Amino acid sequence: MASSNPGCELDLGWLNSVHVNTAAVYRRAANIQSRKTVKGVHQAAWLLRAVTCIDLTTLGGDDTDSNVMRLCAKAARPISNDMLNALGFEPGSIQTGAICVYPSKVPVAYATLKKMGMEEKINIASVATGFPSGQYPLETRLAEIRWAVEKGATEIDIVIDRSLVINKLWVDLYQEIQKMKEACGPAHLKSILAVGELGSFDNVYKASLVAMMAGSDFIKTSTGKETVNATIPVGIVMCRAIKEYCTKVGYQVGFKPAGGIRTAQDSLTWLIMIKEELGNEWLNNKMFRFGASGLLGDIERQLHHHLTGRYSSATQFAMG
Numbered sequence: 001m002a003s004s005n006p007g008c009e010l011d012l013g014w015l016n017s018v019h020v021n022t023a024a025v026y027r028r029a030a031n032i033q034s035r036k037t038v039k040g041v042h043q044a045a046w047l048l049r050a051v052t053c054i055d056l057t058t059l060g061g062d063d064t065d066s067n068v069m070r071l072c073a074k075a076a077r078p079i080s081n082d083m084l085n086a087l088g089f090e091p092g093s094i095q096t097g098a099i100c101v102y103p104s105k106v107p108v109a110y111a112t113l114k115k116m117g118m119e120e121k122i123n124i125a126s127v128a129t130g131f132p133s134g135q136y137p138l139e140t141r142l143a144e145i146r147w148a149v150e151k152g153a154t155e156i157d158i159v160i161d162r163s164l165v166i167n168k169l170w171v172d173l174y175q176e177i178q179k180m181k182e183a184c185g186p187a188h189l190k191s192i193l194a195v196g197e198l199g200s201f202d203n204v205y206k207a208s209l210v211a212m213m214a215g216s217d218f219i220k221t222s223t224g225k226e227t228v229n230a231t232i233p234v235g236i237v238m239c240r241a242i243k244e245y246c247t248k249v250g251y252q253v254g255f256k257p258a259g260g261i262r263t264a265q266d267s268l269t270w271l272i273m274i275k276e277e278l279g280n281e282w283l284n285n286k287m288f289r290f291g292a293s294g295l296l297g298d299i300e301r302q303l304h305h306h307l308t309g310r311y312s313s314a315t316q317f318a319m320g
């Protein structure tokens with residue numbers, strides 16, 4: 001388990017000094033998104049790196065135990081042994097960073113990974129705190145965290161109460177996240193900001209800082225349920241906040257874009273953005289994750305094309 005962010009005092013002066021240059025953010029995003037990405041064997045290597053950074057997710061109202069068991073099996077063997085062999089990797093050598101499920105599915109995820117001997121290799125991330133809205137009493141939100149950790153979750157993806165940001169109640173936001181951090185105990189805390197509902201880049205930056213000051217180990221863009229989820233411009237804003245926090249406080253907080261990341265090309269664009277904005281130290285699954293339910297299949301198809309020159313059908317690498 002990686003170290004944990006100790007946080008720092010809430011610094012309202014720092015928050016008040018925040019002003020994001022929106023036009024500059026969009027220009028920077030356009031520049032990153034217009035790049036020709038890596039090709040050939042380098043692309044294959046980047047895509048395998050992307051696989052190791054996936055929080056393989058199922059967050060449906062129709063999730064069943066068998067879905068979750070399949071998800072765990074896929075997380076343990078995300079790329080077929082044939083493909084790994086052809087790419088020069090040992091069979092079974094690559095896993096996703098975590099699986100991500102609702103709290104009620106943590107026990108079956110834990111039992112499945114344990115049965116496969118994978119409980120040390122694959123993290124169990126549980127969303128919590130009234131995901132996706134966060135509109136529940138604090139006591140029940142905290143109880144949800146404790147329950148999920150007790151049942152085997154090693155990472156907790158909390159959702160913040162967006163109304164605290166919209167109403168600029170930074171002290172309340174800081175205190176709530178601190179309590180959530182405490183409830184996590186040994187589990188890592190990822191704070192979902194639901195950026196599509198925060199209204200401005202200034203708010204995204206400030207909410208990122210407050211979440212980090214309160215001890216978040218990762219900050220995460222979205223639940224995947226908002227109208228606007230992970231976008232490169234908002235990713236740049238959050239990465240700049242992470243960088244500034246690292247410079248001032250001295251702790252490296254991780255980053256997790258989530259929601260709507262579906263294609264191999266998307267994953268390459270995000271990795272390039274991370275490399276340029278935060279540097280190589282963030283290009284690993286201790287510091288960076290993709291929250292994604294549908295990305296892995298497209299990466300498998302792209303790797304298959306790299307190895308055979310042929311595109312496979314969309315169903316060839318189905319989740320199950």
Ligand SMILES: O=C[C@H](O)COP(=O)(O)O
Pocket residue numbers: 057059100222223224225258259260261291292293294295
């Ligand atoms: O936290 C992860 C997100 O819910 C995943 O969103 P997605 O289903 O759009 O990939």
